[in-house]
Amino acid sequence: MYYRxxxxxxxxxxxMFGEDLIIKEFFKKKKNGFYVDVGCYHPLxxxxxxxxHKKGWKGINLDINKLSxxxxxxxxxKDFNVNVAVSNKSKRVKVxxxxxxxxxxxxxxxxxxNIFKKGFQTNSINSNTLNSIIKQxxxxxxxxxxxxxxxxxxxxxxxxxxxxxxYQPTLICVEIHNFKMIQKNSEDYFxxxxxxxxxxxxxxxxxxxxxxxxxxxx
Numbered sequence: 001m002y003y004r005x006x007x008x009x010x011x012x013x014x015x016m017f018g019e020d021l022i023i024k025e026f027f028k029k030k031k032n033g034f035y036v037d038v039g040c041y042h043p044l045x046x047x048x049x050x051x052x053h054k055k056g057w058k059g060i061n062l063d064i065n066k067l068s069x070x071x072x073x074x075x076x077x078k079d080f081n082v083n084v085a086v087s088n089k090s091k092r093v094k095v096x097x098x099x100x101x102x103x104x105x106x107x108x109x110x111x112x113x114n115i116f117k118k119g120f121q122t123n124s125i126n127s128n129t130l131n132s133i134i135k136q137x138x139x140x141x142x143x144x145x146x147x148x149x150x151x152x153x154x155x156x157x158x159x160x161x162x163x164x165x166x167y168q169p170t171l172i173c174v175e176i177h178n179f180k181m182i183q184k185n186s187e188d189y190f191x192x193x194x195x196x197x198x199x200x201x202x203x204x205x206x207x208x209x210x211x212x213x214x215x216x217x218x
Contacts, residue, residue: 014050019173022208022215023146024051026171034142035059036130038086038158039150039175041068041103043075048148048173053079057145060137062086064095064105064125064151080137085127086149088157093127096120104152111153129161143168150175156194164202171207172199172216190214 013021027033035049040061044050049059053076060080061072072081085093085107096112097105098120106112107127112120134140147162147169149155155174162169174195190196196206196214204216 014044014046015048016046017210017213019208019213019215020048020051023048023171023173024055026207026217027052027055027145030145031056033057033145034139035146035148036134036144036169037061037148038130039063039103039148039152040072041065041150043071046103048150049146052146058139059146060134060139062133064107065102080139082133083125084133085125085154086130086133086151086158086161087127087154088129088160090126090128090132092124094122095125096122103150106152106154108153115152130158131161131163134162134167143170145170147172149173156198159195159198168218170218172204172214174199174214174216175212176214 033052035052035057036059037049040047040049040063058078060082061069061076062082062084063069064083064085066083069081069083072079085095087093087107093107094109095105095107096109096116098116104115144167149158149172151158159174176193176195190209199216204218206214207217208215
């Protein structure tokens, strides 16, 4: 079973679609938790971890937008904040963007062509695996309570870059980018999604979903 989204939320939400309220409720008894936010974008606006941060949680925030990470370094000084692309390989990659700070900026060229119809600019950035990034932080020996991944078409590669046996994420929120699936809005299309298949094969089940996001639990 999973929760369906509501149009109006009785409490203040900072997420795009109220995901943070589902997440907060799931962890209501959890103190001093640990989150990893891949594609964190902004410390408050459209952010799935801000309510956890307010509860005293700490974590890792990663984004390809340099200005985003500068904001996190001010707003979440006790977190590990890194300007980096996350993928299943460590290498130099292209960033496709319209604005220097934009939640749609991506390292996925196909996604960029689909979203940026009027064209885009490019620059480059280092990519790294989640395993490697976590090992560089003070949180390297902690299990992940909440993993959030929103990186515009590269979510599956990010998931493939983490050692699930070691870090054992309890709850995972992943943005999806299957435009046919969104249009059809059918259960069959959701279950054909590669992220869904990948996490289902590791024992995760859907807690909540809408047209753009899955929340999985162990």
